[in-house]
Amino acid sequence: MTCLRELQGKMANDSHFNHDHGSRRRVWVPGPVIVGAGQSGLAAAACLKDKGVPSIVLERSNCIASLWQFKTYDRLRLHLPKKFCELPMMPFPEDYPMYPSKQQFVEYLDGYANRFGIKPVFEQEVESAEYDEGVGLWRVRSVGLKGDEMEYVCRWLVVATGENAEAVVPEIKGMENFRGVVHHTAEYKSGSGLRSKKVLVVGCGNSGMEVCMDLCNHNAHPSLVVRDSVHVLPREVLGRSTFGLSMWLLKWLPIRLVDCFLLIMSWLIFGNTASVGLNRPKVGPLELKGKTGKTPVLDVGTLAKIKSGDIKIHPSIQSVGNHRVQFVNGRVEQFDAIIFATGYKSNTPSWLKEKDMFSEKDGMPRKPFPHGWKGEHGLYAVGFTRRGLFGSSMDAKRVSEDIEKLWKAEAKHLSMTVGRSFTLQR
Template identity: 25%
Template sequence: MKHYYDVVVIGAGQAGLSMGYYLSQSDLSFVLIDAKSEIGMNWRERYQSLRLFTPSQFCSLPGMPFPRELDYRPSKDEVADYLQAYARYFKLPIHLETRVSSLKKIGDAYLVLTNHGSYYARKVVIATGPFQIPKIPDFSKNLPDHIYQVHASEFHDPSQLQEGPVIVVGAGNSGAQIAVKLSKIKKTYISIGRPIKYQHTHVLGKSIFWYLDRLGIITADLHTKRGAWMKITSEEVYGYDLKHAIEKKQVLVKPRAISTIGSQLCFADATALYVPNIIWATGYRLDYSWIHIPNVLNSAGHPIHDKGISPISNLYFIGLRWLSCQGSSLLGWVGHDAKRIFEHLYKKDSIAMA
């Protein structure tokens, strides 16, 4: 089957939905396509206890407030429910269970090949987000099968684990939350690659995100001094739960995991440890192997763009970390990029049609 549109948006998560909102205000024909079976599935599949650090007033996409009281921290399922309600409310055209296998440029148009046929479009917005392929160290493959290993993206609840201690490798926000929760029921280690920088969730009774937003920090252009400084600072862990758990020895600290020996993990301080359960909270890598257009990606496989605008005409990216600012991949601020990118593609369209 062949489909023809002015715009195809690849990905129907928070970034794709935000793009869909602005496209729905125009006269352009468009569709959002997504490999998942339902909207919000990426959130619903996360670990059971996940709650956002951004309060509800900073979790809204364009045109629809998040439906909870101020300062409420939504759960992963509440975010998924909100995204589903958003898509329904604005009647966004979405094709689910549609996996993209190839993106090509044919003359002035784009051809998107999927498991449900071909999509032809004059413009394409890639909204597949920053959490694409789980990143796990290669040395993990050397561990024997009786060691249970799981990436944080596939860890849902403690029932997945076998008897005995657990180590969480990686101390970003996900790793910190998982380690603290597990420490209440299991002997828990955490492997930390560099000193953790903790951030208060509230200051003088207000969410830290109130200050980041009000002072323009979270929306500071990455090309400004303020934005550049924010980008090079290490990831902050919000809240002090992990710090307190470490101080009370409820979570035991190991340095960076660097290799294995037999059934043991080896660490940067030349120690080794046998732990029957390993949760890799080691982040993600991008995968654009399906894009078959020259000069779209750099040598590292990352998109070449200026705040989401590709040098290839009528091709755009949205939802990536630091696309234009710190908030680019966050619920409450991805709409800023969506509006700017929509205005660019619609202006170009208007000029071309004049």
């Protein structure tokens, strides 16, 4: 096993590490470099610190949890009860509601970073991370806000940029001709500026459903594009959260029986959702989530607005004109605004120079959950489980435990080497 002293010796003897190339500064990091200061990066840093392993967190924005702070709408709340969303070693405050608001969650993350003394290096856009076979180390190159370049050299690299790094906007024929307002939900804050306007929301996931609800609350006239089948579940069943009840039932019953129970309860509460244009997939909600990562919608009142006609349902878009939208069923309507609730994607392939652990197609680990957290040469992933905050916490614990073993083994090796040297000198 190569110890840290030997690695530092390699660096000292390697001309590539002895001086800067141009204006790029180099920093040796004895512990892991963590890319991303969202909830996944913070959880990884806290778990490592608890194990006695130092780390450095790089963040392209100027704050932690930039997605939550800058790219989420005002009415957003956690979709799951807080006990399923807390990060390792720190529960939510007791006075928080069951479903904390966006601001409460950001405050929780700020408190988490302060409690564990996590101080990310902000405004560092990682442009590349590559494993150097010659010295057995990772080279992580970043660019600061003013164009200053850095290279962080480390044994371990933790990718925590997550599944939602970049907004996804589909290509639609004629979209460039639309003369109304066009936003992705990353830019949408509230419907206050769209009162009395006809708004088309593209995408029927949790975000699309909530944006429609928000538009209704601001007296806009929303329509929803439903391109695929979708599972809509009540947020609570029998007085308990649907997610919590599902997790409890899965301890005793196979997933298909739990899915049957959820679908029966949904039918009793909602009736046949297909009657309002929301066809259900043939595969049950939990099984579908496990196979494809597609999350069921947890209803917060949107379905009632659809049934009342306050929210209209449309099929896929065929083309777009000035203010005109033509749908695949031939119907044509005028809209003042289009909001894309079409989700996000990983940006890992754009900067990580590695092709074995992460897929170049979607930037997700090639191995399915729960095996996608560890790669080769000290490469790890946190927050790519398609299971939200719950998955991030599981990954962070696994990664910290694995690195701790290597860290302690190398510390022991170094201690024995120093001890033998001291004995010989005597």
